[in-house]
Amino acid sequence: MASLWPLQSAIGEPGLGNLHHGSSGRWSDVRLRQQEEGYILDPLNDAANRPGRDTGSPKTGDRALRRFASQCGFDLGALCRAVESPDYVVSAVRRSLRSQPKWLQPHVLIVEDKLPPALVRPVQKHGTEESVWLAEAMVELEEIDSFIETEGLPPIGEYARLEASRILKELSPQPVAAVVYPAEGEIVIQFTAPKAPEMITIDVNNNGQGTCFAHIRNTNRRRRYASSSSIPDDFVREQLRELSLAE
Amino acid sequence: MTIDAALPSEVSEDENLGRSLTGLYQAKSPSGRALREAFVDKRVASLSVDRLDFAPRSEMAHLARERERRRNPPRHFAGWAIVCARWAAASGRRVEATPQEDNPYHADIHLPIGEGDSAELIGDTRKEHALELAAHSRWKPAPTEWGAP
Numbered sequence: 001m002a003s004l005w006p007l008q009s010a011i012g013e014p015g016l017g018n019l020h021h022g023s024s025g026r027w028s029d030v031r032l033r034q035q036e037e038g039y040i041l042d043p044l045n046d047a048a049n050r051p052g053r054d055t056g057s058p059k060t061g062d063r064a065l066r067r068f069a070s071q072c073g074f075d076l077g078a079l080c081r082a083v084e085s086p087d088y089v090v091s092a093v094r095r096s097l098r099s100q101p102k103w104l105q106p107h108v109l110i111v112e113d114k115l116p117p118a119l120v121r122p123v124q125k126h127g128t129e130e131s132v133w134l135a136e137a138m139v140e141l142e143e144i145d146s147f148i149e150t151e152g153l154p155p156i157g158e159y160a161r162l163e164a165s166r167i168l169k170e171l172s173p174q175p176v177a178a179v180v181y182p183a184e185g186e187i188v189i190q191f192t193a194p195k196a197p198e199m200i201t202i203d204v205n206n207n208g209q210g211t212c213f214a215h216i217r218n219t220n221r222r223r224r225y226a227s228s229s230s231i232p233d234d235f236v237r238e239q240l241r242e243l244s245l246a247e
Numbered sequence: 248m249t250i251d252a253a254l255p256s257e258v259s260e261d262e263n264l265g266r267s268l269t270g271l272y273q274a275k276s277p278s279g280r281a282l283r284e285a286f287v288d289k290r291v292a293s294l295s296v297d298r299l300d301f302a303p304r305s306e307m308a309h310l311a312r313e314r315e316r317r318r319n320p321p322r323h324f325a326g327w328a329i330v331c332a333r334w335a336a337a338s339g340r341r342v343e344a345t346p347q348e349d350n351p352y353h354a355d356i357h358l359p360i361g362e363g364d365s366a367e368l369i370g371d372t373r374k375e376h377a378l379e380l381a382a383h384s385r386w387k388p389a390p391t392e393w394g395a396p
Contacts, residue, residue: 151269152320183284192280192382199382201283201374213283213374215382220338220375 133177137168140180141187148182157206160187163228164204171232174240196246200239204228214239216246254301258332258342258354264296265327265387267311281328281384286377289370293355294380298344299329302352308389310350326388334383340376356380 141164144156164187168178176191189202197218203211210228212235214221223235232240258264268285286294299307308324315322336342339359347353358376360369 179282181282181284183287184289188283190283197280197382199280199283199378201378203374211371211374213371213378215375215379220379222371222375224371 134172137178144182193246198246260333262332263299265299265329269322281381283381285328286380293357298352328384330384
């Protein structure tokens, strides 16, 4: 199944170069091989996806891509062919349609339009794939301050935010979506089984500690971590594995 | 349950108990379940809930809205995290009908917290029970069209 993924480190990162929308309407200095996150999506246009054949009208593929992006909750900016490779379309994700309308910086979508429709090729990071829910969770992490203010919670420190971000990314290869929200002095990452009464939370505390709580098959388990840097460990991964098996 | 029926002094295991919640929970409830923090209250050893099966929906929502408005700062009532009394009374918890002057439908879910436990253990215990309750809950936003649980 094809899906969409925003790259989070494409603009302004050392070594990646900058994206320029030149007068010719083409992006330049896109160094695709250095991307750390994201994957390649082929548009839904069948004509564009048959190997060895013309891609057909670029506008047809672009429309399909925009429609698909909209379904995934993203509004794309201008679509341009990357200079480095004519097989790639590069676009800036202007905003997330699921969250409050805002500019997402720096997110860039790279689309390859000459692959068969069924092929989605992830950009490998540490040999793992990332799930679609990560983008939404990262937006929620960015938005915790608004809830801290309205709920009268104490502020969350920068280290806890960075740790939460790291943990989310490392756990994103598993399929159960996470919800991220602030609590008193900590960030809570909650994984909920779609139907079964099973749930896992990972607490990333302002004091640098962490805790994992799990309620799976009516059994409660927990593990404390003197440092949240130990998360995720085998315990956390095993709880998530069991959660992903829940019906 | 019959709406407007006489209010029993004991909470039966089939009753629906609702924990009234504010905006954060409305925005983020996943898969129809409540967030864990919906069932966390560090100030007390019991969780306040409403017995939802004995009053018209409008009355319950009104009581909840007024209660949230009286808080400092005032909060916006967003809905209930609902858990069956059977699950509320599991894992050593105890459910007790505790009617109040301004809320005759009030009940408490007492948590099994030891008086001699360390602060860290107490905190973990609260969260553990909260996670279990949240896992067995369902989110009902306000205003709600009341139906079968």
